[in-house]
Amino acid sequence: MATKSFCAGDIKNAKILVIGHDPRLQVSNTVADFAFFGEYYFKQIPTQTKELRKYKLAAAVYDYISHLTSHSFLAKQIVLTNLCNKALPHAPKGKTVYIPEAEARNGITAIQNILSQSSIEVIFAMSEQVNYWLQKLEFYMGETQFLSSSEPKVRGRSHNPPFYEPTQGRAFTQICGNRYLTGDGRSVVPILHVKQWPLRGPFTKAYGKAYETCINALK
16 A cells, blocks of 8 residues: 655645655554645644544644744645655564665655655655665765665564664764755755654754754754
8 A cells, every 4th residue: 555655735836845754653554645644734633532643743743844944934835755655564663664675766756756846945854764765776965974874784674574773873863964965956954753853862962963053054
Protein backbone atom coordinates (compact mmCIF):
# COMPACT_ATOMS: atom_id res chain seq x y z
CA MET A 1 0.00 0.00 0.00
CA ALA A 2 1.42 3.37 -0.99
CA THR A 3 0.49 6.77 0.38
CA LYS A 4 0.16 9.97 -1.60
CA SER A 5 3.51 11.59 -2.36
CA PHE A 6 2.31 14.80 -0.75
CA CYS A 7 -0.57 15.94 1.40
CA ALA A 8 -2.04 19.33 2.23
CA GLY A 9 -0.72 22.51 0.72
CA ASP A 10 -0.69 24.26 -2.62
CA ILE A 11 2.26 22.82 -4.52
CA LYS A 12 2.38 25.56 -7.13
CA ASN A 13 2.63 28.25 -4.45
CA ALA A 14 4.55 26.26 -1.84
CA LYS A 15 7.80 27.59 -0.42
CA ILE A 16 8.67 24.79 2.02
CA LEU A 17 8.91 21.02 1.53
CA VAL A 18 9.21 18.65 4.49
CA ILE A 19 10.49 15.11 3.88
CA GLY A 20 9.58 12.51 6.47
CA HIS A 21 10.50 8.86 6.80
CA ASP A 22 7.65 6.45 5.93
CA PRO A 23 3.83 6.33 6.27
CA ARG A 24 3.36 3.60 8.88
CA LEU A 25 3.14 4.57 12.52
CA GLN A 26 5.94 3.16 14.65
CA VAL A 27 3.84 1.24 17.17
CA SER A 28 0.73 0.34 15.16
CA ASN A 29 -0.34 -0.91 11.75
CA THR A 30 -1.95 2.42 10.89
CA VAL A 31 -0.74 3.77 7.57
CA ALA A 32 -1.24 7.46 6.87
CA ASP A 33 -3.08 8.27 3.65
CA PHE A 34 -1.09 11.50 3.53
CA ALA A 35 2.31 12.18 5.09
CA PHE A 36 2.06 12.93 8.83
CA PHE A 37 -1.77 12.95 8.50
CA GLY A 38 -1.24 16.50 7.25
CA GLU A 39 -4.78 16.84 5.95
CA TYR A 40 -6.10 16.79 9.54
CA TYR A 41 -4.47 20.15 10.26
CA PHE A 42 -6.86 21.85 7.86
CA LYS A 43 -10.00 20.24 9.26
CA GLN A 44 -12.03 20.81 12.41
CA ILE A 45 -10.20 19.42 15.44
CA PRO A 46 -11.59 15.91 16.01
CA THR A 47 -12.97 14.70 19.32
CA GLN A 48 -12.41 10.95 18.94
CA THR A 49 -9.13 9.86 20.54
CA LYS A 50 -7.62 8.09 17.51
CA GLU A 51 -8.49 10.93 15.17
CA LEU A 52 -7.24 13.52 17.64
CA ARG A 53 -3.87 11.78 17.76
CA LYS A 54 -3.59 12.13 14.00
CA TYR A 55 -4.44 15.81 14.22
CA LYS A 56 -1.84 16.33 16.94
CA LEU A 57 0.88 14.73 14.81
CA ALA A 58 0.01 16.97 11.87
CA ALA A 59 -0.12 20.04 14.12
CA ALA A 60 3.24 19.14 15.64
CA VAL A 61 4.88 19.06 12.21
CA TYR A 62 3.44 22.38 11.09
CA ASP A 63 4.33 24.01 14.42
CA TYR A 64 7.86 22.56 14.21
CA ILE A 65 8.51 23.95 10.75
CA SER A 66 6.84 27.25 11.60
CA HIS A 67 9.20 27.63 14.55
CA LEU A 68 12.28 26.86 12.46
CA THR A 69 11.26 29.44 9.87
CA SER A 70 10.33 32.11 12.44
CA HIS A 71 6.65 31.89 11.44
CA SER A 72 7.43 33.37 8.02
CA PHE A 73 5.18 31.04 6.01
CA LEU A 74 1.53 30.05 5.99
CA ALA A 75 0.70 26.41 6.67
CA LYS A 76 -0.62 26.05 3.11
CA GLN A 77 2.80 27.08 1.80
CA ILE A 78 4.26 23.97 3.46
CA VAL A 79 4.04 20.64 1.63
CA LEU A 80 4.65 17.34 3.41
CA THR A 81 5.90 14.11 1.89
CA ASN A 82 7.85 10.97 2.84
CA LEU A 83 11.02 9.56 1.38
CA CYS A 84 9.31 6.16 1.44
CA ASN A 85 5.63 6.09 0.47
CA LYS A 86 5.20 2.36 1.05
CA ALA A 87 4.16 0.55 4.24
CA LEU A 88 7.31 -1.23 5.40
CA PRO A 89 7.53 -4.13 7.89
CA HIS A 90 7.81 -2.97 11.48
CA ALA A 91 11.35 -2.92 12.83
CA PRO A 92 12.10 -4.83 16.06
CA LYS A 93 11.09 -2.95 19.20
CA GLY A 94 13.34 0.00 19.87
CA LYS A 95 14.80 -0.03 16.35
CA THR A 96 14.23 2.17 13.30
CA VAL A 97 12.54 0.87 10.16
CA TYR A 98 15.00 0.33 7.31
CA ILE A 99 14.18 2.01 4.00
CA PRO A 100 15.43 -0.16 1.10
CA GLU A 101 17.44 1.65 -1.56
CA ALA A 102 14.82 0.96 -4.24
CA GLU A 103 12.14 2.67 -2.15
CA ALA A 104 14.45 5.61 -1.46
CA ARG A 105 15.03 6.00 -5.20
CA ASN A 106 11.30 5.93 -5.85
CA GLY A 107 10.82 8.53 -3.16
CA ILE A 108 13.41 10.85 -4.66
CA THR A 109 11.67 10.58 -8.04
CA ALA A 110 8.38 11.59 -6.40
CA ILE A 111 10.11 14.47 -4.59
CA GLN A 112 11.67 15.72 -7.81
CA ASN A 113 8.23 15.66 -9.39
CA ILE A 114 6.91 17.88 -6.58
CA LEU A 115 9.82 20.28 -7.02
CA SER A 116 9.29 20.48 -10.77
CA GLN A 117 5.79 21.86 -10.15
CA SER A 118 6.72 24.32 -7.43
CA SER A 119 8.78 27.30 -6.38
CA ILE A 120 9.91 25.62 -3.15
CA GLU A 121 12.87 27.40 -1.60
CA VAL A 122 13.75 25.33 1.48
CA ILE A 123 13.57 21.57 2.05
CA PHE A 124 13.59 20.17 5.59
CA ALA A 125 14.73 16.53 5.61
CA MET A 126 13.84 14.69 8.83
CA SER A 127 15.96 11.96 10.43
CA GLU A 128 19.40 10.49 9.93
CA GLN A 129 18.40 7.69 7.57
CA VAL A 130 16.43 10.00 5.27
CA ASN A 131 19.45 12.27 4.95
CA TYR A 132 21.74 9.29 4.43
CA TRP A 133 19.74 8.27 1.36
CA LEU A 134 19.34 11.82 0.08
CA GLN A 135 23.12 12.24 0.15
CA LYS A 136 23.94 8.71 -0.98
CA LEU A 137 21.66 9.02 -4.02
CA GLU A 138 22.93 12.54 -4.71
CA PHE A 139 19.69 14.42 -4.19
CA TYR A 140 21.89 16.97 -2.48
CA MET A 141 25.62 17.08 -1.97
CA GLY A 142 26.57 16.55 1.63
CA GLU A 143 29.57 15.38 3.56
CA THR A 144 31.73 12.30 3.05
CA GLN A 145 32.25 11.76 6.77
CA PHE A 146 28.51 11.73 7.45
CA LEU A 147 27.89 9.21 4.67
CA SER A 148 30.53 6.92 6.11
CA SER A 149 29.28 7.28 9.69
CA SER A 150 25.59 6.87 8.86
CA GLU A 151 25.91 3.92 6.47
CA PRO A 152 23.52 1.14 7.55
CA LYS A 153 25.16 -1.78 9.33
CA VAL A 154 24.90 -5.15 7.59
CA ARG A 155 23.38 -6.78 10.67
CA GLY A 156 20.41 -4.44 10.49
CA ARG A 157 19.86 -4.74 6.76
CA SER A 158 20.08 -8.53 6.86
CA HIS A 159 17.85 -8.95 9.90
CA ASN A 160 14.27 -10.20 9.45
CA PRO A 161 12.58 -7.76 9.66
CA PRO A 162 15.34 -5.33 8.70
CA PHE A 163 16.15 -2.23 10.71
CA TYR A 164 18.35 0.82 10.31
CA GLU A 165 21.41 1.13 12.50
CA PRO A 166 24.22 3.53 11.52
CA THR A 167 27.84 2.46 11.46
CA GLN A 168 28.72 5.05 14.09
CA GLY A 169 26.67 6.71 16.79
CA ARG A 170 25.94 10.45 16.82
CA ALA A 171 26.57 10.72 13.08
CA PHE A 172 23.62 13.06 12.69
CA THR A 173 25.27 15.73 14.85
CA GLN A 174 27.68 16.25 11.93
CA ILE A 175 24.99 17.68 9.65
CA CYS A 176 21.83 18.51 11.62
CA GLY A 177 20.83 22.14 11.19
CA ASN A 178 23.38 22.79 8.44
CA ARG A 179 22.34 24.19 5.08
CA TYR A 180 23.13 22.30 1.87
CA LEU A 181 22.12 22.76 -1.77
CA THR A 182 20.42 20.62 -4.38
CA GLY A 183 21.69 20.69 -7.95
CA ASP A 184 19.18 23.41 -8.85
CA GLY A 185 20.13 25.59 -5.90
CA ARG A 186 17.38 24.86 -3.36
CA SER A 187 18.36 24.76 0.29
CA VAL A 188 18.21 21.46 2.20
CA VAL A 189 18.30 21.50 5.99
CA PRO A 190 18.63 18.16 7.84
CA ILE A 191 16.57 18.14 11.05
CA LEU A 192 15.54 15.69 13.73
CA HIS A 193 12.27 13.82 13.38
CA VAL A 194 9.26 15.63 14.80
CA LYS A 195 9.05 13.07 17.61
CA GLN A 196 12.28 14.58 19.01
CA TRP A 197 10.85 18.11 18.99
CA PRO A 198 10.81 20.26 21.11
CA LEU A 199 14.37 19.44 22.12
CA ARG A 200 14.71 17.99 25.59
CA GLY A 201 17.50 16.63 27.78
CA PRO A 202 20.35 15.08 25.77
CA PHE A 203 18.82 16.30 22.49
CA THR A 204 19.10 19.89 23.71
CA LYS A 205 22.74 19.33 24.63
CA ALA A 206 23.57 17.63 21.33
CA TYR A 207 21.54 19.79 18.92
CA GLY A 208 20.53 23.00 20.68
CA LYS A 209 23.30 25.19 19.28
CA ALA A 210 22.82 23.78 15.77
CA TYR A 211 19.11 24.61 15.90
CA GLU A 212 19.78 28.17 17.05
CA THR A 213 22.19 28.63 14.15
CA CYS A 214 19.69 27.13 11.73
CA ILE A 215 16.82 29.38 12.83
CA ASN A 216 18.97 32.50 12.62
CA ALA A 217 20.25 31.55 9.16
CA LEU A 218 16.72 31.13 7.83
CA LYS A 219 15.43 34.48 9.07
